[in-house]
Amino acid sequence: MGSVIKINTPFTKEMARQLKAGDSVEISGVIYTARDAAHKKLTALLEEGKELPFDIRDQIIYYVGPCPARPGMIIGSAGPTTSGRMDAYAPRLIGSGLTGMIGKGLRSPEVVEAMKEHGAVCFGATGGAGALLSKCIVSQEVTAFPELGTEALRKLVVENFPAVVVIDCNGNDLYITGRAKFKI
Amino acid sequence: MKVINASQITETVERLCIEANCELNSDIMDALEKGIGAEESETGRRILCQLVDNARTAAREGMAICQDTGMAVVFVEIGQDVHVAGGSLSDAINEGVRRGYEKGFLRKSVVSDPLERINTNDNTPAVIHYDIVGGEGIKITVAPKGFGSENMSGVRMLKPSEGIDGVRSFILEMVDRAGPNPCPPVVVGVGIGGTMEKAALLAKKALLRPVDMRNADSRYKELEEELLERINRLGIGPAGLGGRLTAMAVNIEVYPTHIAGLPVALNMSCHVTRHAEAVL
Numbered sequence: 001m002g003s004v005i006k007i008n009t010p011f012t013k014e015m016a017r018q019l020k021a022g023d024s025v026e027i028s029g030v031i032y033t034a035r036d037a038a039h040k041k042l043t044a045l046l047e048e049g050k051e052l053p054f055d056i057r058d059q060i061i062y063y064v065g066p067c068p069a070r071p072g073m074i075i076g077s078a079g080p081t082t083s084g085r086m087d088a089y090a091p092r093l094i095g096s097g098l099t100g101m102i103g104k105g106l107r108s109p110e111v112v113e114a115m116k117e118h119g120a121v122c123f124g125a126t127g128g129a130g131a132l133l134s135k136c137i138v139s140q141e142v143t144a145f146p147e148l149g150t151e152a153l154r155k156l157v158v159e160n161f162p163a164v165v166v167i168d169c170n171g172n173d174l175y176i177t178g179r180a181k182f183k184i
Numbered sequence: 185m186k187v188i189n190a191s192q193i194t195e196t197v198e199r200l201c202i203e204a205n206c207e208l209n210s211d212i213m214d215a216l217e218k219g220i221g222a223e224e225s226e227t228g229r230r231i232l233c234q235l236v237d238n239a240r241t242a243a244r245e246g247m248a249i250c251q252d253t254g255m256a257v258v259f260v261e262i263g264q265d266v267h268v269a270g271g272s273l274s275d276a277i278n279e280g281v282r283r284g285y286e287k288g289f290l291r292k293s294v295v296s297d298p299l300e301r302i303n304t305n306d307n308t309p310a311v312i313h314y315d316i317v318g319g320e321g322i323k324i325t326v327a328p329k330g331f332g333s334e335n336m337s338g339v340r341m342l343k344p345s346e347g348i349d350g351v352r353s354f355i356l357e358m359v360d361r362a363g364p365n366p367c368p369p370v371v372v373g374v375g376i377g378g379t380m381e382k383a384a385l386l387a388k389k390a391l392l393r394p395v396d397m398r399n400a401d402s403r404y405k406e407l408e409e410e411l412l413e414r415i416n417r418l419g420i421g422p423a424g425l426g427g428r429l430t431a432m433a434v435n436i437e438v439y440p441t442h443i444a445g446l447p448v449a450l451n452m453s454c455h456v457t458r459h460a461e462a463v464l
Contacts, residue, residue, distance in 0.1 A: 037301070064251065065252075065291060065293070066251050066291070067251045067290060068290075070246065076247060076248060076251065076291070077249070077253075077291075079250055081252065081332065082332045082335070082365050104364060104367065104423070104424075106364065124364070124423065124424075124425070126231055126423050127332060127364075128235060128250045128455050129234045129237075129238040130238070130250045130252075131239075131248065131250075132234060132237055132241050134247070148303070149303050150291050150292065150293070174425055174426070175363060175425070177426070178225075179424070179426050181225075182224065182225060182421055182428060183417070183419030
């Protein structure tokens with residue numbers, strides 16, 4: 001594992017194509033949060049030919065439903081949720097310009113195909129490290145779907161948010177290669 | 185007969201919800217710290233250090249260890265010589281969950297209907313399991329269960345002829361297939377025997393046992409140790425990025441079963457494996 005690659009959003013396709021599975025990164029800038037319920041709403045808007053509540057081109061979506069913030073804090077615990085639950089919706093968003101996803105766990109072949117076709121990267125953040133990761137979030141505001149509570153679409157500003165490239169634009173998958181090295 | 189007021193139960197459940205979500209149990213902390221020394225993968229060591237650091241941050245700042253603060257699973261062992269006064273026991277438990285999740289700034293993750301999916305906004309209702317036992321005490325265990333790992337769980341009704349090899353294959357297959365999804369290093373709860381739902385409940389209860397405590401029956405102790413070793417050869421590792429420490433423990437609980445069946449259930453649990461208990 002080499003040195004840490006700094007990423008400042010927006011995250012263009014050119015930036016995405018330079019990353020390789022296994023690269024450690026630190027992400028800074030604006031990212032958006034969405035989980036299952038928000039994904040369902042976003043794809044429904046696209047189906048209806050309506051505008052999304054944010055310009056999705058060159059953006060990163062973080063799969064997270066944070067805990068409420070204590071008074072004086074920006075946000076509560078905020079680690080990644082399982083990416084695979086967004087598989088049904090992700091290809092549509094990637095086709096609309098989404099270039100990065102942060103989550104944890106396996107993706108479907110359909111998502112990986114869409115990533116290869118359009119140029120997108122799947123990052124992994126450490127599952128269960130929500131208290132630590134929350135410290136990289138410097139601001140949050142609800143952009144859409146406030147009725148979804150923790151599942152609302154949020155705009156976050158992050159600083160040096162640590163992640164690993166788990167699936168790159170060529171479909172290389174660290175979950176497969178990393179495991180193979182240690183399988184006995 | 186001992187009288188316990190419902191309000192006392194509510195206060196206890198409230199406290200346990202917060203404690204279970206914000207303070208990593210010491211057996212898990214020890215296993216993670218030991219894992220750092222033993223982990224062969226550099227990435228794996230870095231992940232384990234993050235998890236230890238994360239738990240310390242959570243405890244220090246009164247934050248949830250993980251944002252998935254779970255659906256509250258509550259085990260109640262109620263002595264048959266206890267009378268609960270001042271309201272229903274189930275209502276008192278749910279009120280404790282409601283207050284604990286609000287006061288502890290924990291995430292509300294429960295939807296009212298599995299298909300309609302509207303958030304109840306107070307993390308109720310809890311899933312409550314009652315056992316009537318002897319005596320005049322009440323033991324309450326709050327075990328909030330996150331769904332990254334819950335979704336990787338399952339039950340299989342084996343044929344008796346499949347025996348111990350069938351049990352081994354089922355467990356290894358489930359852990360292998362789950363890969364990175366349940367936030368390894370995991371705790372693997374296994375229930376063998378009973379009926380379909382009894383096996384599942386045993387698997388859930390198995391997660392309450394500390395990771396450094398083996399089954400008292402030497403046959404199952406050996407099976408736990410053998411399965412743990414085989415799981416940790418799968419290469420999944422911390423966060424599933426490759427490494428040695430995939431599971432911290434395999435905890436097996438068993439129960440008599442029917443002549444025609446061999447139910448086996450696996451309840452997967454993430455590295456946090458929350459539970460806190462109190463006796464009233």
